[in-house]
Amino acid sequence: MTSTIKLFEPLEIRATTLPNRIVVSPLCQYSAVDGVAQPWHFAHLSTFARGKSGLVFTEAAAVEARGRITPDCLGIWNDAQAEALAPIVDFIESQGCVPGMQLAHAGRKASTCSPFSEWGPVPLVKANSERAGEPWQTVAPSPLPVADGWHVPAELDNAGLEQVRQAFVDAAVRACETGFRVLELHMAHGYLLHSFLSPLGNRRSDAYGGDLDGRMRFPLEVAAAVRAAIPDGMPLFARISAIDGREGGWTLDDSVEFSRRMAEVGVDVVDCSSGGIGGAPRFRVADDGKPLTRDSAREPGFQVPFSRAIREQVDIKTMAVGVIIDPRQAEEILQDGGADLVALGRELMWDPFWPLRAAETLGVDTDYRMWPPQYAWAVDRRAQIKALNES
Numbered sequence: 001m002t003s004t005i006k007l008f009e010p011l012e013i014r015a016t017t018l019p020n021r022i023v024v025s026p027l028c029q030y031s032a033v034d035g036v037a038q039p040w041h042f043a044h045l046s047t048f049a050r051g052k053s054g055l056v057f058t059e060a061a062a063v064e065a066r067g068r069i070t071p072d073c074l075g076i077w078n079d080a081q082a083e084a085l086a087p088i089v090d091f092i093e094s095q096g097c098v099p100g101m102q103l104a105h106a107g108r109k110a111s112t113c114s115p116f117s118e119w120g121p122v123p124l125v126k127a128n129s130e131r132a133g134e135p136w137q138t139v140a141p142s143p144l145p146v147a148d149g150w151h152v153p154a155e156l157d158n159a160g161l162e163q164v165r166q167a168f169v170d171a172a173v174r175a176c177e178t179g180f181r182v183l184e185l186h187m188a189h190g191y192l193l194h195s196f197l198s199p200l201g202n203r204r205s206d207a208y209g210g211d212l213d214g215r216m217r218f219p220l221e222v223a224a225a226v227r228a229a230i231p232d233g234m235p236l237f238a239r240i241s242a243i244d245g246r247e248g249g250w251t252l253d254d255s256v257e258f259s260r261r262m263a264e265v266g267v268d269v270v271d272c273s274s275g276g277i278g279g280a281p282r283f284r285v286a287d288d289g290k291p292l293t294r295d296s297a298r299e300p301g302f303q304v305p306f307s308r309a310i311r312e313q314v315d316i317k318t319m320a321v322g323v324i325i326d327p328r329q330a331e332e333i334l335q336d337g338g339a340d341l342v343a344l345g346r347e348l349m350w351d352p353f354w355p356l357r358a359a360e361t362l363g364v365d366t367d368y369r370m371w372p373p374q375y376a377w378a379v380d381r382r383a384q385i386k387a388l389n390e391s
């Protein structure tokens with residue numbers, strides 16, 4: 001479909017063409033068993049393909065077992081995990097969308113409870129949670145817990161760094177063999193690679209710590225190793241926390257420099273998130289122990305300025321994410337140079353058919369080829385209702 005509306009303009013990155021600029025942001029489901037995707041994952045991810053998001057990312061998939069945030073997180077370190085994902089990949093492709101995988105290592109934020117395995121904050125695998133299982137030793141650049149009461153991670157030595165680097169490479173190759181056509185390295189939200197970047201997570205005195213060059217070294221090595229291992233035509237994204245938002249933390253200027261260096265090692269898109277280096281609990285708890293909703297009092301598009309700044313200063317594509325809700329807002333972000341792609345998380349969970357609704361809102365000709373043919377009746381019905389309302 002051709003359109004002057006940017007949201008529905010295809011985007012070519014290396015040998016892959018994304019059919020539109022709408023991306024499903026990675027969304028942990030805490031529903032895997034031994035890292036293996038379940039029917040829930042098929043239902044969850046296939047819905048976004050039926051709704052025609054151009055690029056559908058899996059949730060963070062751990063590159064090794066100790067890199068899972070929780071015991072219920074998805075993994076991509078063995079063949080059983082890849083096999084379970086293959087039908088999901090095929091389905092996304094069958095809808096004309098592109099399947100992507102986010103590769104992750106939770107580092108010092110691993111070995112926690114799933115948010116819905118028990119009420120309340122979930123900083124640790126607790127003995128009183130049936131789903132929690134046994135805690136495991138976490139790893140990090142430095143032996144600094146995320147916050148008081150969290151696991152104390154083991155500092156990765158050179159052999160440990162090599163092992164993690166190889167785990168990313170093996171996972172990337174396995175993801176390619178499974179049929180994923182875009183990969184994203186998770187370098188945000190306080191997980192392992194972010195904790196190398198941030199002075200608040202990295203206190204090393206060797207070549208992998210210290211100044212900005214030292215702190216960027218390991219994440220850049222991982223990106224370069226993954227780039228070298230995957231097909232040349234495959235797009236590689238990296239999600240960063242563009243700012244820590246904390247005293248003495250990682251800054252937007254650091255992100256600009258890091259993006260420049262990532263472009264040099266063959267990263268194609270910087271996905272601009274923020275925060276997470278500290279240990280704020282995922283849920284706030286009321287006096288009666290029940291969870292309050294997550295504090296999401298953020299401005300619409302609050303992270304777009306990060307994406308814009310990087311896009312303006314570095315020759316690299318960017319993706320904006322965070323409280324992008326309205327189709328017109330999304331279109332404006334793309335039109336005025338804020339980003340090349342927009343990623344949506346919660347809004348797509350709320351309405352997986354958001355792209356089709358956006359097309360209607362923006363006056364794009366939503367012909368039958370855009371909708372799944374099985375749902376053409378719904379398009380007819382909607383057209384009838386619209387005509388009735390206008391008459």
Ligand SMILES: Cc1cc2nc3c(=O)[nH]c(=O)nc-3n(C[C@H](O)[C@H](O)[C@H](O)COP(=O)(O)O)c2cc1C
Pocket residue numbers: 025026027028029058059060102186188189239273321322323324343344345346347
């Ligand atoms: C339930 C849930 C799970 C998430 N899982 C991941 C994840 O696996 N990887 C990641 O980078 N971000 C994750 N995020 C962050 C989202 O990808 C997204 O950046 C964030 O929700 C902001 O976008 P939104 O306002 O459109 O939801 C998650 C967010 C939610 C709500």
